Amino acid sequence: MIANTVEVDPSDRVDPLDRTVEELVAQRPKTLSEIDTHYCPGCMHGVAHRLVAEVIDELNIRERTIGVAPVGCSVFAYNYFECDFAVAAHGRAPAMATGLKRVMPDKVIFTYQGDGDLASIGSAEILHAAARGENITVVFVNNAVYGMTGGQMAPTTLVGMKTTSSPYGRDLKMSGAPLKMSELIAQIDGVAFVSRRSLHSPAEIRKAKKAIRRAFEMQLNGQGFSMVELLSSCPTNWDMKPVEALRWIETRMVPVFPLGDFKNSVPKNSVRGV
Amino acid sequence: MASKGRIVIDSERCKGCELCASVCPHHSIHMAETFNAKGYRPAVWVDTDEQCTGCATCAVICPDAAIKVYRQVALRAVPSGV
């Protein structure tokens, strides 16, 4: 967390003559639990978790936030966040979040989903949660494969990209082109905020955090549905080293999934109040 | 001139993914020769030429929030009683 909290570390770095003091500027956010994650080395789920946890800390909403985890690599997210969590059936997190939000409108509800979960089996649920303008926040991690099950093709797999279920490279005629969920969801009136960011570099990660913060603020203001898509890596199933995987996001994924805010306005018909 | 920044890497939490080393503007981070309990070669803060400014770029990219970053800050003339 890039904090401006002043925590003097009782170490010998404090030099009275030098008139300077050492300030802690980055540490684990409180909402991130102490448990080591099971994610593979270099998997950017860890960064996505940290950003969400930092935003929850900064907005001071941990004690009234409920997360909904998907089925996929982040099915264990309930272990890694220090807030109440439910684990939804594959693809159903937006429906579960709808149920939670409708009976507890004063709580902050967010879903954390992968691309197989959201763009494939859960495509109806995400579409209609957006269409209803549910006042929830969706954190959508897009790493172009099904990670947990070992690297199969997902709706976001790039054309030509080899996966365990597109061994010759995704074929346009056989299995279509990647689904651009941010652009799709941004068309829907009930939606207040949709942004696609990437986690492939420190600079992009900082922008991603701003987008996540903006999404949660939308919910706090009762402005309706907010979603942040995060391009992320899967070193294990992409068969790349972590550093190489981030380059791959930048050079291959970003051209197919352009970054930016696709919707950032108060929707005309949003009557949903907190 | 002493470094303006310092980092502390939790070597047991680190999974040796090398991302921090790849982004540090001053190459102050290398991978250890030894292994941690999980069998990863953790990142190590070397900062041989004391270039570290505490910019926290390493902490931003660390997927395991394993890096604490400290920065030397001029002692502001802090009015008493604040």
Next chain:
Amino acid sequence: MPKQLLKGNEAIAEAAIRAGVDAYFGYPITPQTELLEYMAKRMPELGRAFVQAESEVAAINMVYGAACAGKRAMTSSSSPGVSLMQEGLSYIAGSEVPVVLVDVMRGGPGLGNIAPSQADYFQMVKSAGHGDFKPIVLAPATVQEAIDLTGLAFDLAEKYRTIVTLLLDGTLGQMMEPAELPPMRPMPAEMPAWALTGAAGRKKNSILSFRMEAEDLEAHNLHLQQKLAVIADEEVRTYEYMLDDAELIVVGFGTAGRVSQTAVKQARQKGIKVGLLRPITLSPFPDRRLSQLADEARGFLVVEMNAGQMVEDVRLSVGGQAPVKFYGRMGGVVPMPDEILASIARLDQATTKAPPTYKIEGPLVPLTKAHEVTR
């Protein structure tokens, strides 16, 4: 509260509202849509949650979400829609959150038709989607019973943190009958400790339905089975008619049970010593009661609106002590009393040594039309 002329679907909806349901999530499907429509009118009036979901898959998962918050949540559907809800039901069963489901059965399989049927007995009584689990299943035969069992459903769901299914068919859902509604219950102030209400001043809560280690999941399943055993001991309910001196026993639930009661009355007038056992809880099944009755009875006739499903459970309970015959109609056909009377007569003749002293008039439905299993 005075008696009113109430339609089954709407009576159930109002009964749920009076039982304090916080949230209703549903989807249109005949023959239960009036329940959804009624909720669409009433729930917003009371400031309670109502969503017409995009599918039954979404609806059951919305219910799951609301239940995780410790709130009273329900959905209603009919056979094809309930098939779509099986996955959600299994997750709910595994997470042990209280949920009420209303299934107004229709003809099947497939699109079937919108006529009444009981062909989903196995689907609803034997499991809640995949995995070892049985919901509590309550089978009303009158609008009044449907009202009373709705309130009971919420109580049992919370008492055992399980799924309670109200299983009826289109007849009861669509018909109108005089019935009395209970008073409005106060809404619960406190949420249960396990609920996801935000970790304020307490450790975080997590609600999930998986355990990676086999031993952990087995321990969890043993806990669930233990709960089902307690339910089987304490929550069996039946409706019994003229069983005291009955030598023959008709067994039927819901509409089939209700029509059978008329046939039993007619058979009694002809001097046949027959009675009716109408299970109200299909799960837990009244196996001990049946086994007890089997000590005396000469024979059982099971009447259902399906190809013969509950008959298997009756045979298991009777355990070969007496013959168990079956009479069923399918496709949405509702059996008439005289058809059942004729079957009772056949059973009587088949299980008495002496020739009968009476003659049966009335139309004897040819065997080809009726589906009679002689096995």
